[in-house]
Amino acid sequence: MLTDEASVMYRVEPGVKIDLTTQDPSDKRLWENGSKSVHAELMLEKLDELKALQNLLFAEGKQKVLIVVQAMDAGGKDGCAKNVFSSMDPQGVHVKAFKSPHEEELAHDFLWRVHKAVPAKGMIAVFNRSHYEDIIAVRVKKLFPEKVWMNRYRHIVDFEKMLTDEGTKIVKIFLNISKEEQRERLQARLDDPAKLWKFDPGDLADRARWDEFMVAYSDLISKTSYDHAPWHVVPSDRKWYRNLVVAQIVINALKGLKMEFPEVKWNPKDMHVK
């Protein structure tokens, strides 16, 4: 079935070693045909579905959902938040953007600030950047020696396994853009006064290390994709396609939870609203 394929097609199977440079960021296989308006209409349907499923998750109040979103700069993390996750009830969805750790955070282990932000029952937490930066950024920018970040693969897998065993569904998404697409998006920020604030000169230094990032991300995704917490590599050069795929992956994950409206412990017929 077409809609299930988003989760399957872009999922990184456990144990498989992937190479990001062989993945096509402009792929649009799932919704190859159709005009812009057809895709917009389809997106509205997905958002309605997402909204209904999140309402059910909240109503049931038993299960927790964690969505981790990683990408290179300008990869579309904020765009996903605005265009996909904003469709849901803001009371049930918390988007947490992880910045460079501040002093108190650095004084603790790298999972300390992350643990504080995991979702409660009935809630969805979206991580815009995450504990994965503590491997990626640390490795590429050589912030700590290899033995520090090397151990973190296992710590992350263990941590995510604990969360899963305790009732959290984890979905991990890497928004895969091409280096050329990043160039265009960064340039667009420089050219538009209303977007200038999003430009960070430091992004250029990261961009200069593009190839190292691709190696580090390929490694990371290969080493931390598990059945209980799979990675998905989403082609993200086309924003409309990225939004559709991300929405569909989350829809599939929520559907898999087999949620039900909670049973009430009283008989509605006994309730008289006078």
Added chain:
Amino acid sequence: MLTDEASVMYRVEPGVKIDLTTQDPSDKRLWENGSKSVHAELMLEKLDELKALQNLLFAEGKQKVLIVVQAMDAGGKDGCAKNVFSSMDPQGVHVKAFKSPHEEELAHDFLWRVHKAVPAKGMIAVFNRSHYEDIIAVRVKKLFPEKVWMNRYRHIVDFEKMLTDEGTKIVKIFLNISKEEQRERLQARLDDPAKLWKFDPGDLADRARWDEFMVAYSDLISKTSYDHAPWHVVPSDRKWYRNLVVAQIVINALKGLKMEFPEVKWNPKDMHVK
């Protein structure tokens, strides 16, 4: 000007003693005429405006906005979250629903858990229920003696003054529904299996104390409406009207902040995206 009137018309002026029972919950003066589709179209415009202003608040990253929403059960607090606040970037807006305080919260002063949830720079926090429950519910349900909740008016005013002086814009909204409208909404929850989970038998006990709540709320609003943190009593029997008025009040508050995109400390022309 029509749009500014939402903030003015429904604002409770400092020092004025209001009586909620004289306020018409089905008032629709501001948008008296026009069909359903005209109102829907207007709402979309308001949501776009709200989204743009919130984006600017976030980009500027200097000011903080706190929106407090109070109402009787089924008064539309969740509806506002879903229909008004969900239009904005979820990364910049946190909706915090305050439930009955749990053990650790009760072990602290009543403002302790509230203080933890106030907005940071560039952020909007929406309180669905708030520290005002620590007067209202406590008073009507007689949870603590009068001398406890009586002192809290001043503590709240002092606390909100501190937040304002430290850079937070506070907007307080009471969604005013009629007792008959509440009856219909509670009954609708009982009649719809997908809404049954929202029904709390305890709501009936509160409903039986409707008049006491109106007295307590009238007192509360009269005593805690200040120029720096004004209350607005929004007619809320009609959901479409409530949404328009709430959106407009928040729009006006954001416009009043005179925000600007931040100046960057480098010359965009010196940035070369290779």
